[in-house]
Amino acid sequence: ETGVTQSPTHLIKTRGQQVTLRCSSQSGHNTVSWYQQALGQGPQFIFQYYREEENGRGNFPPRFSGLQFPNYSSELNVNALELDDSALYLCASRPRLAGLEETQYFGPGTRLLVL
Amino acid sequence: LAKTTQPISMDSYEGQEVNITCSHNNIATNDYITWYQQFPSQGPRFIIQGYKTKVTNEVASLFIPADRKSSTLSLPRVSLSDTAVYYCLVGDKNAGNMLTFGGGTRLMVKP
Numbered sequence: 001e002t003g004v005t006q007s008p009t010h011l012i013k014t015r016g017q018q019v020t021l022r023c024s025s026q027s028g029h030n031t032v033s034w035y036q037q038a039l040g041q042g043p044q045f046i047f048q049y050y051r052e053e054e055n056g057r058g059n060f061p062p063r064f065s066g067l068q069f070p071n072y073s074s075e076l077n078v079n080a081l082e083l084d085d086s087a088l089y090l091c092a093s094r095p096r097l098a099g100l101e102e103t104q105y106f107g108p109g110t111r112l113l114v115l
Numbered sequence: 116l117a118k119t120t121q122p123i124s125m126d127s128y129e130g131q132e133v134n135i136t137c138s139h140n141n142i143a144t145n146d147y148i149t150w151y152q153q154f155p156s157q158g159p160r161f162i163i164q165g166y167k168t169k170v171t172n173e174v175a176s177l178f179i180p181a182d183r184k185s186s187t188l189s190l191p192r193v194s195l196s197d198t199a200v201y202y203c204l205v206g207d208k209n210a211g212n213m214l215t216f217g218g219g220t221r222l223m224v225k226p
Contacts, residue, residue, distance in 0.1 A: 002158070004158070033214070042202055042216030088156065090158045090159075091158075092214075103161045103164070104161070104214065105161070106159050108157055108158055109156065109157070111156065
């Protein structure tokens with residue numbers, strides 16, 4: 001157990017809909033990152049939040065957006081869902097904004113299926 | 116970010132030592148090397164991290180040669196529960212905190 005929780009565990013949506021995924025980071029961790037993992041591939045970095053602001057983003061379109069709250073929990077929002085958005089969405093938290101030497105702790109993920 | 120290359124898959128038997136090598140020819144001075152383990156439908160789990168020479172913890176050892184262009188994760192006496200995907204990551208701490216995962220190595224441990 002990493003102390004990082006995500007909800008829901010599974011979700012089914014249809015193309016064009018919007019979805020919100022939630023993450024509660026480990027206590028004391030103020031940096032949260034989101035990843036998308038398609039079946040059979042490694043996780044791909046979406047973006048990262050530190051102190052409620054986005055401070056890093058991967059190669060994902062603007063319809064992928066996020067929020068971080070004062071208690072460091074976070075949301076990932078995806079608008080206008082596409083079939084290719086079907087994936088496992090992972091949230092990871094770390095103690096502070098730092099280099100790679102600071103270990104990230106991943107949650108169990110939310111499995112999203114877009115029909 | 117430096118790109119990594121790992122074998123796509125490996126097979127082993129219970130009780131054997133498994134060595135997974137990762138190539139990272141373009142590793143930069145500030146880059147650290149980190150290995151994660153991932154089981155199906157779970158998030159990746161940190162295994163070990165190093166900068167140079169050898170690092171050992173209760174789970175694995177990480178060997179990094181002097182030129183740092185490759186690294187080897189060593190798992191002693193694997194069991195069936197070590198069947199998973201293993202990812203090698205190389206990160207420049209001055210370029211932010213995003214992790215770049217490659218395809219990983221699928222390790223299958225057989226009885």
